[in-house]
Amino acid sequence: MSMLAFLGGTFDPVHLGHLRVAWEAAEALDAEVRLLPAHVPPHRPPPQAGAAERVALLRAALAGQSRLTLDTREIERGGPSYMIDTLVDLRREVGPARPLVLLLGADAFAGLAAWHRWRELFAQAHLGVLTRPGAAPALPAELAAEVAPRRVGDAAALRAAPAGHVLAIAVTALDISASRVRALLAAGREPRYLVPEALLADPALLAPYRTPR
Numbered sequence: 001m002s003m004l005a006f007l008g009g010t011f012d013p014v015h016l017g018h019l020r021v022a023w024e025a026a027e028a029l030d031a032e033v034r035l036l037p038a039h040v041p042p043h044r045p046p047p048q049a050g051a052a053e054r055v056a057l058l059r060a061a062l063a064g065q066s067r068l069t070l071d072t073r074e075i076e077r078g079g080p081s082y083m084i085d086t087l088v089d090l091r092r093e094v095g096p097a098r099p100l101v102l103l104l105g106a107d108a109f110a111g112l113a114a115w116h117r118w119r120e121l122f123a124q125a126h127l128g129v130l131t132r133p134g135a136a137p138a139l140p141a142e143l144a145a146e147v148a149p150r151r152v153g154d155a156a157a158l159r160a161a162p163a164g165h166v167l168a169i170a171v172t173a174l175d176i177s178a179s180r181v182r183a184l185l186a187a188g189r190e191p192r193y194l195v196p197e198a199l200l201a202d203p204a205l206l207a208p209y210r211t212p213r
């Protein structure tokens with residue numbers, strides 16, 4: 001059965017790091033990958049741009065291709081975007097058999113044990129951990145212990161079960177972050193070649209980051 005994968009994020013704003021690693025994960029897993037913007041991301045300060053503004057940026061970034069798609073369910077649900085709620089909802093939608101994969105950068109993965117009801121995530125989806133430059137923090141002991149027996153070496157192992165495994169996915173190292181893009185824009189500089197061309201083509205799209213709020 002074909003796999004369905006999700007890259008959750010704040011996307012404040014979306015950048016070429018997100019897009020390229022999502023694309024490579026789609027290839028590695030032979031799966032559709034949906035970008036899943038958080039409404040209110042837990043465990044970090046509120047995003048600089050509003051939900052509608054971040055969605056408009058994602059739509060512009062994804063135009064012209066169909067391998068990466070957009071899933072706005074967390075925005076529509078409102079409130080804090082706990083991933084367990086999202087995965088339970090998705091699981092209800094796709095049924096018990098289809099493999100779901102939650103994609104995370106290595107930095108986000110290292111913080112997993114602070115997530116709401118984090119151990120329950122493994123009952124709903126696999127985890128695909130994407131390499132990220134500068135992000136190889138040691139895992140806290142409780143996370144390392146939970147993950148060790150779940151690790152598998154290839155995408156075929158994910159395809160063979162609906163949830164519960166952890167796969168490391170090596171992707172092109174792109175040291176691009178939304179914080180860096182925000183800092184450039186706040187300083188009046190242009191983030192060309194760090195974000196898709198389409199974000200620069202319409203000056204309204206990145207305006208929330210140019211005007212300090």
Ligand SMILES: Nc1ncnc2c1ncn2[C@@H]1O[C@H](COP(=O)(O)OP(=O)(O)OP(=O)(O)O)[C@@H](O)[C@H]1O
Nearest residue numbers: 008009010011017104105108132174176177178179
């Ligand atoms: N360049 C990258 N390489 C690999 N993974 C990435 C990269 N950028 C973001 N990710 C992953 O994408 C997900 C969403 O990231 P997020 O939207 O928070 O972007 P960010 O660049 O990390 O933002 P910020 O700098 O504001 O913290 C996270 O799992 C993150 O680890």
Ligand SMILES: O=C(O)c1ccc[n+]([C@@H]2O[C@H](COP(=O)([O-])O)[C@@H](O)[C@H]2O)c1
Nearest residue numbers: 008009010038042043081082083115116
């Ligand atoms: O469910 C949680 O408790 C939880 C805690 C921290 C982060 N997340 C999700 O992890 C994804 C990446 O978060 P971030 O802050 O790196 O953009 C995004 O989808 C967040 O909603 C989820």
